[in-house]
Amino acid sequence: MSSTANIHSGYTPQGPHYPVSVPVLQTTAYEFPSYADAQQMFAQTKPGFTYTRTGNPTVAVLEARVAELEGGVAAVATSSGQSAVALALLALLGRGDAERAGGADHDGAGRQIVAAHQLYGGTMDLLTDTFADFGYQVDFVDHQDLDAWRAAVTPQTRAVLLESITNPLAELPDLPAIAQIAHAAGVPVVVDNTLATPALYRPIEHGADVVVHSATKFLGGHGSTLAGVLVDAGTFDFAADPAKWQQLAGDKERYAAGASAGATLVERYGKCAFAALVRTKYLHDLGPALSPSASAEILRGVETLELRVARHRQNARAVAAHLAQHPAVSRVHHPSVLIDHDPEAITSRVLARDFPAGAGSVFAFDLAADVDEDPGAVERFIDALGVFKLVANLGDTRSLVSHPAAMTHCRMTRAQRAAAGIAETTIRVSIGLEEPEDLIEDLNQALLTVSDASAGLTITEGGVAR
Ligand SMILES: Cc1ncc(COP(=O)(O)O)c(C=O)c1O
CATH class of the missing domain: 3.40.640.10 (Type I PLP-dependent aspartate aminotransferase-like (Major domain))
Structure with missing residues (x-):
């Protein structure tokens, strides 16, 4: 195309x-x-x-x-x-x-x-x-x-x-x-x-x-x-x-x-x-x-699809890479992250073979929180976001966030969600066209609310530091 x-x-x-x-x-x-x-x-x-x-x-x-x-x-x-x-x-x-x-x-x-x-x-x-x-x-x-x-x-x-x-x-x-x-x-x-x-x-x-x-x-x-x-x-x-x-x-x-x-x-x-x-x-x-x-x-x-998708993809890679090293995040479900630690996974092989321009900008990550011990962790994180909007949609110019366990997958049991790879702390994001630094900053400040894993973190110009 x-x-x-x-x-x-x-x-x-x-x-x-x-x-x-x-x-x-x-x-x-x-x-x-x-x-x-x-x-x-x-x-x-x-x-x-x-x-x-x-x-x-x-x-x-x-x-x-x-x-x-x-x-x-x-x-x-x-x-x-x-x-x-x-x-x-x-x-x-x-x-x-x-x-x-x-x-x-x-x-x-x-x-x-x-x-x-x-x-x-x-x-x-x-x-x-x-x-x-x-x-x-x-x-x-x-x-x-x-x-x-x-x-x-x-x-x-x-x-x-x-x-x-x-x-x-x-x-x-x-x-x-x-x-x-x-x-x-x-x-x-x-x-x-x-x-x-x-x-x-x-x-x-x-x-x-x-x-x-x-x-x-x-x-x-x-x-x-x-x-x-x-x-x-x-x-x-x-x-x-x-x-x-x-x-x-x-x-x-x-x-x-x-x-x-x-x-x-x-x-x-x-x-x-x-x-x-x-x-x-x-x-x-x-x-x-x-x-x-x-x-x-x-x-x-459609006239600007190519340009927008390129920017969505770039922003998503930057955000996924940042989240992958964040101590308040236990897992990032983005093919560009997976391929680094599991190159033999089907997703990694398909990424390398059939997605020369990289994978998309809708992905998920798991907060490093235990909802049984801290049931409010997801709510605190989402309500603390400012640039990311809590919206049941994706593919917008704006960055959007949703919580599958409470929203799109709420009719499944916890066990069914777990079988599908969706944790109670899985957060879905659709990365928009904003400045990647603004998105990362917004996530950083919201991640501070999450759990003990982020206790003692301070935000610096370079990201998050202990
Ligand atoms: C992958 C996928 N297919 C189909 C649909 C349904 O599309 P619409 O909301 O335009 O009816 C959606 C909506 O979220 C979707 O994400």
Whole structure:
């Protein structure tokens, strides 16, 4: 990806005014040139915008730009990252549980997703609660355990799901190895690339078939606008097993109007069939469309993505390195710290091999405090912060902090959190674009409140000293 594509791709100024910035075409609908055009566009035999729920020129620029940045063939923008994840998975799953949906699958069983258990909490809620209601089965595996992926993928599996940088521990899954297992079983791979962004990592180059984003985060970058995007890599061969992928490679009455007899989405849209299914069925039927003004806001963010991510990354490295030597911090979960003391860890190897620009700016660290003896340690630390804001978000220009045990992971038991590597004193940070010295100073003064480990520390110009 390049800064040039960030700024120019998907848009050429047009007459009569040639606006240099992408115009916000704030309209719900479009006048059809003629009755015949309307008929053909509704039959999807002629391209064009019919209604903004399924497409809009401003939204289309964002879709084209993110598709190019990720190296995909098409993209669909949605109202939030949550809806992008949901639509991507629903389109791959198709019908729910065979009995509940009133029809047997081609092998008589319900459909399944295999997901890494290191996922954003909202995605977890979708998979474990709402998808369970729909009759889909979801099995979770540790992303590091390739045997577990192998064992979990079955003939019923319709998608494998993982995040390219996990949240909050900033682990890096070995995507090529996981994709190989999924593809050998005829299963597409969906990767949430929100924390990495294409500025650091392009999952399609490592085996992903679909990439999803919460554009709310780094793509928008200013903490102002909710948005999601899903990108179709165009790589997965749905036509290889039409019985399994009926929604894409089978005849469908819904798409028959005006089409040559027997046309399937794969025949009609080729490599873009998956994106076409998402748009024409799921975006159309469920309705989580992105507004033109929100698209323009995200596009403005994308223009500076490369610059911002470089600064986020630089600041994060400086903060992580500082925390790693701070006596009030027992552990820093950032790949740049891990690689120094455990170069053989999967995250370290993936960092060295696939993240040439380094890992991201969302990571965690554990306070050196015992919450059983000092239950107020985390609260004192967070309330003492000034520059860092306590916010349930990430990827903002501002540095943000959250406490997973009390916030994003509060529905898990302490034992479940511990099994996932999240301690009661784990603090997640999203490092912003401020001066790194200001961030370090803010952390230093707040760390003084933490525990005995920091007793007697004084802040000097060089950092913390005993
Ligand atoms: C990795 C990841 N994916 C998806 C989402 C959901 O995105 P949104 O909040 O835009 O709906 C989030 C939100 O925090 C996220 O962090």
